[in-house]
Amino acid sequence: MVKKIDYSLKERVKLGNALPVMEAFYTIQGEGAYTGQAAYFIRLAGCDVGCVWCDVKESWEQDAHPVLDIEEIISNAKEHPGRLAIITGGEPLMHNLAPLTKRLKDEGFHINIETSGTHQFTGHLDYITLSPKKFKKPVEEAYQLASEFKVVVYHKSDIQWAINLSEKLNKDCKLYIQPEWSKRQEVTPMLVEFVKNNPEWQLSLQTHKYIDIP
Ligand SMILES: C[S@@+](CC[C@H](N)C(=O)[O-])C[C@H]1O[C@@H](n2cnc3c(N)ncnc32)[C@H](O)[C@@H]1O
Ligand SMILES: Nc1nc2[nH]cc(C(=O)O)c2c(=O)[nH]1
Ligand code: SF4
Numbered sequence: 001m002v003k004k005i006d007y008s009l010k011e012r013v014k015l016g017n018a019l020p021v022m023e024a025f026y027t028i029q030g031e032g033a034y035t036g037q038a039a040y041f042i043r044l045a046g047c048d049v050g051c052v053w054c055d056v057k058e059s060w061e062q063d064a065h066p067v068l069d070i071e072e073i074i075s076n077a078k079e080h081p082g083r084l085a086i087i088t089g090g091e092p093l094m095h096n097l098a099p100l101t102k103r104l105k106d107e108g109f110h111i112n113i114e115t116s117g118t119h120q121f122t123g124h125l126d127y128i129t130l131s132p133k134k135f136k137k138p139v140e141e142a143y144q145l146a147s148e149f150k151v152v153v154y155h156k157s158d159i160q161w162a163i164n165l166s167e168k169l170n171k172d173c174k175l176y177i178q179p180e181w182s183k184r185q186e187v188t189p190m191l192v193e194f195v196k197n198n199p200e201w202q203l204s205l206q207t208h209k210y211i212d213i214p
């Protein structure tokens, strides 16, 4: 007889077989290279970075959100026709993503992640959006693993910071610069000029906010 081990919930989260989920929703990717593509977002709870301008501060406290078994996350994702899954947060790399991403792959999903890169990378990730933060720096390996580098600009000086950090990236990484939402009126014109003068960079806007979708 196979003995079934009864792990506590905390232990299951540690192993990545259950994860704290703030919300999960089917929408259109609003930012970066996948803008305009239908995607199922899985927003994991918990973040220890503390960006002053974070647009999902409700995600920070892990214990404020329910823990779901990864099979439940998968079955909810499969209710929709799209097969692009975007794991975000909170900071999704605070969790062990190996079991969730393995099951998403089994079910035919292409897996993107939105991350600050501040924790060790786990699981199978097809496309990595690295959005570095001044409040806590990415781990060194993040620069080699990144598929796209998406820097949020809150203050003019963040542009030079973005350029300096980009020197650490692998050569295939796409470069995006994105206005911080509350500063968009003053920052967007600066970024338009920046991209015109530095065509290796592209402008990323939070298009979902302009059309008022999740
Ligand atoms: C909410 S974060 C969650 C994923 C991860 N913690 C991170 O920061 O990459 C998702 C994306 O939104 C960006 N973002 C968060 N707040 C923003 C804001 N106020 N304006 C523009 N982009 C923002 C982040 O930089 C990141 O690229
Ligand atoms: N539509 C839409 N696109 C997004 N791209 C990155 C998001 C995120 O919060 O990670 C996000 C989001 O919250 N909504
Ligand atoms: S790392 Fe991401 S989720 Fe965490 S505070 Fe910064 S923008 Fe918000």
Ligand SMILES: [Mg+2]
Binding pocket: 055
């Ligand atoms: Mg968002």
